[in-house]
Amino acid sequence: MNFTVEEYLDLLEGADQVTGSKLYRMGEAEVSGITYESEKAGPGSLFICKGALFKKEYLEEAVSRGSICYVSERDYGLEQVPRILVKNIREAMPLLAEKFYQVPEGMLKYIGVTGTKGKTTTTYYIKGIFDEYMKQTGGRGIACLTSVETYDGKEREAASITTPESLELYRHFRNACDSGITCLAMEVSSQALKYGRVAGIAFDVGVFLNISEDHISPVEHKSFKDYFCSKLQLFHQVRTAVVNLDSEFSRTVLMEASSAGRILTFGTKPGADIYGHDVCVENGKVRFSVTCDRFEGEFSLAMHGIFNVENALAAIAVAYACELPFATMQKGLAGVTVDGRMEEYSSRDQKLKAIVDYAHNGLSFEKIFDSVRVEYPDYKIVSVFGCPGGKALNRRRDMGLIAGKACSKVYLSADDPGPEEVQDICTEIGRFVEDTGCPYECISDREAAIKKAMTEAEENTVVLVLGKGGENSQRVGQILCAYKSDSEVVRECIREYDSKLPYGRPRRL
């Protein structure tokens, strides 16, 4: 059902958002669409003017495409075009989205996951458990919004952002309800919390995984405090807070979590409600046990990476909070893999191994190198990675030092250089690698760098290809250039290596 522009004005006036509504020709026109992207405006749409880079021409384009009214913090002086002027467009947007999409109350269970590292993996672990439960109970698989893809029961598409804007979110929520889905799990980034993308959403369960310095830059968070405080905001809109006792600053997190209705802790410390212990690697599988007041038992993971126990414990805690059976958790977790996360590739003779993973900051580098040393005790390690241009600048030091200490050689290359030159970024990282005494090489072309690392790898070496996972684009300047993907390049290298072995044709990997 469509509402009129007047009704949207009433909504925003009721929220004390409207500032001197200078409106022309209000009329009874019904709003048939809502967007902040001029190219998506159409007849009868409401256009939202927002963003640091907004231009009046976008509004003019939206009007030319049939927008009947715009909502904005400023008056763009387009005579004869109805407008609603508001105090804060980012506070107004979720209100408009909620009214337009009319998401039924109480139909969806909302699960949000925040933290510096592990959001995507944990969200897929949650999906694995809940999909298993839905299969057993005849329900539909859950909706899932991650930095890899969004699936809401109607639409499935590759993600371009970790947490979409509120307009997209409410569309996904409505699609999920219309599809008969009853549960949605999503990543909640610090940016999303800072810019109000998830404003108004009452999460049934909110997970806080971990926190370490990341996303500090002029375009993200101006300080660690801003970053940390943004993430902590999640607890102001969750019923059950799920908190990692192993996280840095866990006491501060627990204090903030007290604003939630209930707190459930997880981790590898005996005091955790969901207590994970006896972590080991057996026959190439990560295994661990869980003890809590309701059950005790063993789990195994399909993914490499001892750090994934933390993500699995978070998912188990969410399932516990939703009262899912223990056996469902075991079965649901056991088969989960995530695109671009700890993908292992081995040559036929097992002498050449590669792992494609998304690690791209200090915390994830620490965890992955620790894990690989344990999981591949007899292997040397080399790594291929880079750092993005124009943001998260502290990663260059952190990643350079950690990789230099763990590897027998480091290959530096492109990873979304954006406004900077690849060589400049690599030179900066290289200075820190050099401090560790580890040999390194800068090769601007990422595919060439991976191929060189794989070709030069000595017997019993594991090549870690880090930072992009399955992504098939590189941000160069302002544009996204096509990129084969680390996974594809590694598969080609393994096939090439196998083809030279004394027997058999290359396998399909």
Ligand SMILES: CC(=O)N[C@H]1[C@@H](OP(=O)(O)OP(=O)(O)OC[C@H]2O[C@@H](n3ccc(=O)[nH]c3=O)[C@H](O)[C@@H]2O)O[C@H](CO)[C@@H](O)[C@@H]1O[C@H](C)C(=O)N[C@@H](C)C(=O)N[C@H](CCC(=O)O)C(=O)O
């Ligand atoms: C700093 C930030 O978060 N910016 C996000 C924000 O941009 P913005 O609202 O400032 O809008 P803008 O980019 O200035 O563009 C201005 C407006 O003009 C509109 N426009 C633009 C061109 C046109 O032809 N017509 C038109 O209407 C745009 O739709 C936009 O609404 O809203 C845009 C969508 O409307 C996002 O794409 C953009 O994310 C940028 C690309 C970004 O890099 N965001 C990062 C920092 C981010 O959000 N990262 C987190 C993950 C971090 C983590 O891993 O924890 C995330 O959730 O992805």
Ligand SMILES: Nc1ncnc2c1ncn2[C@@H]1O[C@H](COP(=O)(O)OP(=O)(O)OP(=O)(O)O)[C@@H](O)[C@H]1O
């Ligand atoms: N719990 C964890 N602690 C530390 N590092 C982790 C953890 N889980 C995953 N990682 C590392 O971080 C990388 C990214 O994992 P994942 O994509 O699940 O996290 P994310 O929070 O979604 O990341 P991003 O915010 O960069 O999208 C993984 O490939 C792995 O190297």
